[in-house]
Amino acid sequence: MDFKVNSKEFEKLLSKIYPAIPTKTPMPLLEYFYFELSEGKLTVYGTDLEISLKASISVPSEGNFKGLIQAKRLYELVRSFKDTTIYFQIEYDHTLYLSTDKGKYKLVYLDTDDYPEIPSFPNVNTEEEINEVIINGEELKYSFDKALFAISKEDIRPAMMGMLFEFVPEGLRFVTTDGHRLVNILNKNVNHNIEEKYVVPERAISVLSKLLDEKDVKIYFDKNHVSFKLSDIELISRLIGYKYPDYENVIPLENEYYLKVNREELTDAIKRMLLFSVTGTRKIKFSLMKESFEISAEDVDTGATANETLPCEFNGEPMDIGLNAAFLLEVLTHLSPEEEVMFKINSPTKAIIIVPVKGKENYDLLMLVMPVRLNT
Amino acid sequence: MDFKVNSKEFEKLLSKIYPAIPTKTPMPLLEYFYFELSEGKLTVYGTDLEISLKASISVPSEGNFKGLIQAKRLYELVRSFKDTTIYFQIEYDHTLYLSTDKGKYKLVYLDTDDYPEIPSFPNVNTEEEINEVIINGEELKYSFDKALFAISKEDIRPAMMGMLFEFVPEGLRFVTTDGHRLVNILNKNVNHNIEEKYVVPERAISVLSKLLDEKDVKIYFDKNHVSFKLSDIELISRLIGYKYPDYENVIPLENEYYLKVNREELTDAIKRMLLFSVTGTRKIKFSLMKESFEISAEDVDTGATANETLPCEFNGEPMDIGLNAAFLLEVLTHLSPEEEVMFKINSPTKAIIIVPVKGKENYDLLMLVMPVRLNT
Secondary structure (H helix, E strand, O other): EEEEEEEEHHHHHHHHHHHHHHOOOOOHHHHHEEEEOOOEEEEEEEOOOEEEEEEEEOOOOOOOOEEEEHHHHHHHHHHOOOOOOOEEOOOOOOOEEEEEEEEEEEEEEEEOOOOOOOOOOOOOOOOOEEEEEEHHHHHHHHHHHHHHHOOOOOOOOOHHEEEEEEEEOOOOEEEEEOOOEEHHHHHHHHOOOOOOOEEHHHHHHHHHHHHHOOOOEEEEEEEOEEEEEEOOOOEEEEEEOOOOOHHHHOOOOOEEEEEEEEEEHHHHHHHHHHHHOOOOEEEEEEEEEOOOOEEEEEEOOOOOEEEEEEEEEEEEOOOEEEEEEEHHHHHHHHOOOOEEEEEEEEOOOOOOEEEOOOOOEEEEEEEEEEEEOOOO | EEEEEEEEHHHHHHHHHHHHHHOOOOOOHEEEEEEEEEEOOOEEEEEEEOOEEEEEOOOOOOOOEEEEEEHHHHHHHHHOOOOOEEEEEEEOOOOOEEEEOOOOEEEEEOOOOOOOOOOOOOOOOOOOOOEEEEEEHHHHHHHHHHHHHHOOOOOOOOHHEEEEEEOOOOEEEEEEEEEEEEEEEEOOOOOOOOEEEEEEEEHHHHHHHHHOOOOOEEEEEEEOEEEOOOOOOOEEOOOOOOOOHHHHHHOOOOHHHHEEEEHHHHHHHHHHHHHHHHOOOOOEEEEOOEEEEEEEEEEEOOOOOEEEEEOEEEEEOOOEEEEHHHHHHHHHHHHOOOOOEEEEOOOOOOOOOEOOOOOOOOEEEEEEEOOEEOOO
16 A cells, blocks of 8 residues: 655654654553554554644545554654655555655554554543633743743652643633742633643643644643644643642732842842852842842852842841742743842741732733741 | 952853863862962963863962862853953952952862972973974864764773874874774874874863864974963873874775765765664665665664665675764764765775865875675
8 A cells, every 4th residue: 555745744744743752661662653544644643651642644545554653763764854755655564665766665564453542532422521622822832831840840749740720710820839939820811611620741731832833722621631732733641630739828918028120130140149059958048128139148068158239129127038049040030031020028938929020911920939948 | 469350351261271170070179270370460270180271361460379269160150240340359368259240259269289280381391302393273173073083982992092193204194093983184284393103182182172263283292291282272181102003004005996976965875774774783785886886774673674776986896895884974974075975995894995085185084984794
């Protein structure tokens, strides 16, 4: 059975699926693309059992084919071709020939019988309730870019290894936290009638983030899976089944003091403080006054110290606060390109809220860091 | 004692010395810059005991100072400043203050007593013979770029872990080899009256390669060291004391057959063959005919194969040669930007010479690969 494809169109198809292929896996079948040719449509799947990706192109062929093909070898081969035609010739003895103007390449394909089942959405055969919502791709990407970094890498609390999607009357809220910092972003542009919370794994968010463009995304949730349908690709992910921690209790309501400061100046200063902080704790000190504040760090091992003074607006009484410079730096970086940020402060032992002074229309964005104890 | 420097000028100075600072060393003192201020000149040294770097700038100061300063912390701090003035204030109690418009930073300096001795060239106090030659920096870089990759990484034959500098009547010859491939480049522009061979360690070549510009370089050799004096920095390296292997015996003289081929086309084809070759041996096959030749590879583990046919000019009888695709690819890449290359061949078991068809004026460049046994 034969068909042909343009090399660049085919490369584009494979490049979309390739991120789902695991590099190291105890299940070698996952290192293969799943190919399905039917009714003139070539569909390619890949999965690492957590997420799966699926995309199709039209090919002028009457034939039917299902088979597994080594992903890395095929993808690298196709990438190496300039714009040309690739002729596929599939034999019944599990061999597959690719021919181009350059040469001829023989690959072996495997049967699909042992490949894991790929969920499909919306599944008409199920009684399960499916929630569905449409979000603009760029808006989704904006939220992901702000919140992704704070997802926990540690599996002691599995729910925190994902991003919370919380449907609230005002829109859709995304929350991430690793216990040291938290990001909470509410997108008020999302219309829905859902009353649910879902936790989507980090890998789904980071892979999806690279695929999103300005087009709309249809999102389907059932009890255990989420499907993101983009114009040209579908990503299906397991949902994390654990209950997301009660983040609202962590966000203080009574932080009455505020510190307004230029984000870029503060970022630069903190980068220098990081050089003088102790490797383990990364502790630095904010000494707050009305119109300026001092940041300082001390490497107790070598006796090296650093001090800088920055202009600010602060409405509280002078106080000293200890902070982890590395965590704070990540928060400030992800508040880019905001010019001014506001720290909302209660006391040196309570969580500190950081928000953009201006912010983006129709979004509520809030980041939070926990202070560290000063030795004084 | 005080002095001041411009932050960007100081950053440039430190950036030149920083490559000599080892990242992991059993001798913590090597992680420090050696600072010497004397007669209005600030000199900075760094060494990993194999190579040392040394550069100076003028500073308006009457004072004298010698001390060791943590290299990474100082370099990162200085890099973080925009264009500004840095004020140094050195106290007798081993503290050192840097002040800028941003803030104040306290560092600790150590005494230089335990720092390894830094050789100096030309050393007037020695009776030792010193050879000296001048080479244009770009010409030196050209030879380094061609030959550096073939230096051996394995310490079983220590001489091969360096680049041979062989002064011959026609000029200066550079040779590198790891036993699988060899590069031999003769620069005929070098005037000298030296009759010597020196082996310069890989690290000296790779660090120097990044420092070279279009200006002339003065090179001094004594028995154990080489010094490269650039306009604004000096690199001194140990010489490798082992005898370089007799490379001339490896280069066959009677290779009467030649294969002329387009370098870029061949490079592309070999990249694809690499995907089908067996991971360990990377073996591919050249099947030579008069006006075209076939390249093929077979992954015996999976049964995947690849074949391409390329146009060529070949003046011998049809023959099959086995080659390591990875080694060949590196050789062809380093023959860039040559359009056409010529393989000089004797038989499938003899070393194969690869030369550019045109080549660069006043250079003789030759690369060599060893064939691998075919199973046929």
